Amino acid sequence: MLFALIIIPLLAAVAILFGSPARLTALGASLTNILLAAAAVAFPVDVSLPILTDLGIHISLGLEGMNSIMLILSVIVTLTAIYSGNCPEGREKLWFSSILFISTGAIGAFLSTDIFFFYAFHELALIPTFLMIGILGRGDRKEAAWKITIYLALGSIVLLAGLLLATAHLDSFAFSDLKAIPAEHQNHVALLLIIGFGTLVSLFPFHSWAAPAYASAPVPVAMLHAGVLKKFGLYGLLRIGMVVAPEGMAYWLPWICVLLLGNIIWVGLVTLNQKRLDLMLGNSSVMHMGYIFLAIAALSANPDNSIAQPGAILLMFAHGISIALLFSLTSVIERKTGTLEIARLGGLAKTAPALAFLFGLAGMASIGLPGLANFAGEVMVFFAGFADWSPADGMGWVQVTTIIALWGVVLSAVYMLRAFRNTFQGPLVTSTQYAKDIHLDEKVPAYILAGTLLIIGIYPNLLLNLLK
Numbered sequence: 001m002l003f004a005l006i007i008i009p010l011l012a013a014v015a016i017l018f019g020s021p022a023r024l025t026a027l028g029a030s031l032t033n034i035l036l037a038a039a040a041v042a043f044p045v046d047v048s049l050p051i052l053t054d055l056g057i058h059i060s061l062g063l064e065g066m067n068s069i070m071l072i073l074s075v076i077v078t079l080t081a082i083y084s085g086n087c088p089e090g091r092e093k094l095w096f097s098s099i100l101f102i103s104t105g106a107i108g109a110f111l112s113t114d115i116f117f118f119y120a121f122h123e124l125a126l127i128p129t130f131l132m133i134g135i136l137g138r139g140d141r142k143e144a145a146w147k148i149t150i151y152l153a154l155g156s157i158v159l160l161a162g163l164l165l166a167t168a169h170l171d172s173f174a175f176s177d178l179k180a181i182p183a184e185h186q187n188h189v190a191l192l193l194i195i196g197f198g199t200l201v202s203l204f205p206f207h208s209w210a211a212p213a214y215a216s217a218p219v220p221v222a223m224l225h226a227g228v229l230k231k232f233g234l235y236g237l238l239r240i241g242m243v244v245a246p247e248g249m250a251y252w253l254p255w256i257c258v259l260l261l262g263n264i265i266w267v268g269l270v271t272l273n274q275k276r277l278d279l280m281l282g283n284s285s286v287m288h289m290g291y292i293f294l295a296i297a298a299l300s301a302n303p304d305n306s307i308a309q310p311g312a313i314l315l316m317f318a319h320g321i322s323i324a325l326l327f328s329l330t331s332v333i334e335r336k337t338g339t340l341e342i343a344r345l346g347g348l349a350k351t352a353p354a355l356a357f358l359f360g361l362a363g364m365a366s367i368g369l370p371g372l373a374n375f376a377g378e379v380m381v382f383f384a385g386f387a388d389w390s391p392a393d394g395m396g397w398v399q400v401t402t403i404i405a406l407w408g409v410v411l412s413a414v415y416m417l418r419a420f421r422n423t424f425q426g427p428l429v430t431s432t433q434y435a436k437d438i439h440l441d442e443k444v445p446a447y448i449l450a451g452t453l454l455i456i457g458i459y460p461n462l463l464l465n466l467l468k
Contacts, residue, residue, distance in 0.1 A: 001040050002047050002061040005071070006108045006121075008032055009078070013100035022092035023082070026100055030079040033107070037075045041068045041466065046113065060174060062113040065467035069313055070110040070228075070235060072463075073320045076452060077227045078103040080445035084328040085219035086335060091136060098128035099220045106228045110235065113175040115163055119156075122200075122232050126152055129221055129229070137216040144216035151199060151209035159196025159236075165189050166244045178243045190248025193241040194256065201233035202286045203293065204262030211282030219331040222278075226285045227324035231316045234292050238309060242299060249300040256297045257401040263290030265404065268411035277330050277340045280419055284366065285323050287408065291381050292316055294398075294405055298384040301398045308384035310467050314460055315377025318365070318453070322374055325362040325449035329355065332442050333423070336435040342419060347428035352437040356424040358446045363420050365453045367412040373456035382406065 012029035016022045046062035063071065078099065087095040105125025112118040134145035166189045167173055169181040181189060195206070202210040210230075214222040241249055249256075267287040274280035295312035298305050332355060334340050337348070349356035365372035368379075385402030438446065456463060 001036055001045065002063070002111055003049075005033055005036050005040065005075075005111065006061075006104055008036070009100040009104045009107070013097040013104065016093055016097040016100070022096040023087075026082045026096040027079075029100060030075065030082055030103070033103075034075045034079060037071050041072065044068070058114055058174070059112075059117055060114040061111040062175075063111070066235065066239065066309075066313055067110045068466045069317050069463050070231060071107065073231070073317050074103065074106045074110060074228050076448065077223055077320060077324045078106075080324060080328060080448050081220035081223045083441065083445040084223060085331050088136060094131070095136065095218070095220075098132045099224065101125070101128040102221070102224045102229070106224065106232070109232055115167060115173040115175070115240070118175075118236070119160065119163060122229070123156060125229055126156075129217075129225055132221045133213060133217045136218050139216050140212070141216045144212045148209045148213040151206065155196050155199025155206065157196075158192055158199065162189055162192030162196050163240070165192065166240070170244070175239065178240065180246055181244050183247055186245040186248030187251050188248070190241060190245040190252055193237065193245065194249075194252060197233035197236045197241065198259070199233075201230055201289050201293075202263075203233075203289065204259050204266060204286075207263065207267065207286045210286045211279055214282035214285065214327070215276065215278040219327055222282075222327045223324040226282070226327065227320040230285070230289070231320060234289070234296070234312065234316055237296055238299075238312060242296070242303070246300070246303055249296075253297060253300050254397050256293060256300065257397045260290040260293035260297060261401060261404055263287055263293065264408035265411070268408050268415075272411060272415045274415070275342055277333065277342060277419060277423070278327075280342075280415060281323065281326050281330060284412070284415070285319070287412070288315075288319050288323075288366075290405065290408065291378060292319075294401060295381045295384050297401060298381075298387065298398050301396065302388060305384055305387045307380050307387050310464055311377055311380025311384050313467065314456075314463060315374065315381055317463060318373035318377045318456065321449050321452050321456075322362055322365040322372075325446060325453070326359070326366065328442075328445050328449070329359045329362060332438055333359075337431040339431050342422045344429065344431050345423045346426040346432060347424070348432045348435060349424040350428055351432060351435045354443070355438040358438070358450055359424065360420055361450055361453070363416045365457070367416050368409060371454070371457050373453045373460065375457060376460040378409070 009029050044063035048058045048060040102125045105121045108121030199206040271283040292312050295308045299308040365374045368375045
């Protein structure tokens with residue numbers, strides 16, 4: 001069953017390239033994968049296929065709590081990405097096959113229990129990402145494609161060095177064999193993993209590729225990369241970095257705290273200054289990675305912190321769903337009005353009330369409104385900063401960072417509420433006076449994603465119970 005989750009979108013992508021009906025084939029594959037993912041999470045079974053036995057390399061797939069949640073995120077966003085965006089005429093093969101190739105890489109990476117294929121599947125997902133931005137993107141798409149290529153290639157090289165150095169001390173690529181490497185090597189390995197995974201996650205100051213790439217990318221690519229692929233680095237730090245180099249992660253804790261505040265405060269201020277919805281959302285996505293790094297910092301300071309990892313995973317899932325919904329709806333706004341310049345929008349709620357409601361719900365989720373999924377994740381992350389802390393201990397790096405990071409909630413509320421007001425409220429303008437409301441095909445992905453935010457927001461234990 002786990003192999004099928006990878007093979008089905010892969011074969012569907014190949015079939016599309018050879019002439020199979022593109023959208024219908026992609027939808028069939030994604031719906032099938034949702035059913036298979038539900039069955040796999042309910043009845044997890046590990047599988048392994050030897051590839052290079054002399055080197056100890058196997059395609060090993062398995063499910064435990066953390067990657068079960070990432071699998072659910074991947075299949076939901078894949079389905080909604082297929083429904084979203086406006087495929088250029090004559091480009092159906094490239095459009096839909098690329099979505100499925102990206103999905104294959106993401107699912108394969110999260111299911112892999114072997115470091116070699118964990119890394120390889122992620123790299124597979126990046127190739128169609130670059131092609132889609134460079135060929136079917138908009139604006140400065142070539143510049144954005146080259147920028148993301150250079151940044152992520154360099155990050156991947158640093159990450160590969162860290163993974164190889166770690167496995168050299170383990171003599172195995174299997175996740176089941178991961179353990180703390182000798183203390184004298186942990187600082188170097190941890191640094192390489194932080195830089196490598198951090199670049200892929202857009203950790204400050206390795207973040208400048210993300211917002212332009214998302215603004216230039218076709219909407220399904222922005223949804224899949226910001227919503228799913230970016231979580232690869234966070235998942236890797238939790239699944240590998242915290243296991244093989246816990247003392248090394250603790251050693252670099254002050255720097256982790258400083259850099260994550262760069263994401264939350266500095267990028268938050270940059271987000272406030274954006275004039276386009278797509279660039280605002282791209283920077284917002286970068287900003288919110290800082291909260292998840294805050295959970296990683298709390299776990300680095302105290303490996304026995306019982307709230308940090310569940311909070312990080314829940315927020316990763318919630319952010320993936322909310323940012324995918326926001327990018328999907330932003331695409332709808334552009335199709336209805338012909339622009340994403342915030343100054344040229346206004347009054348859209350009068351002509352498109354359903355669109356306004358859905359965007360408002362997604363925006364409220366993004367800033368952590370209670371009752372929506374992001375709120376539960378953010379609260380757990382902030383509580384993790386003070387878990388097992390006593391005033392007698394004094395304020396440490398994590399506690400000070402948590403207090404400063406709380407101001408990010410204020411920044412998020414300001415830029416999101418201001419964007420909503422300027423887009424949907426006030427008088428109608430030229431670009432919005434004849435705009436039509438969201439139609440059925442556009443409602444399908446929006447309702448799926450919005451429903452997920454509501455369900456997990458009301459009952460987060462639906463996911464958190466998978467971690468037990």
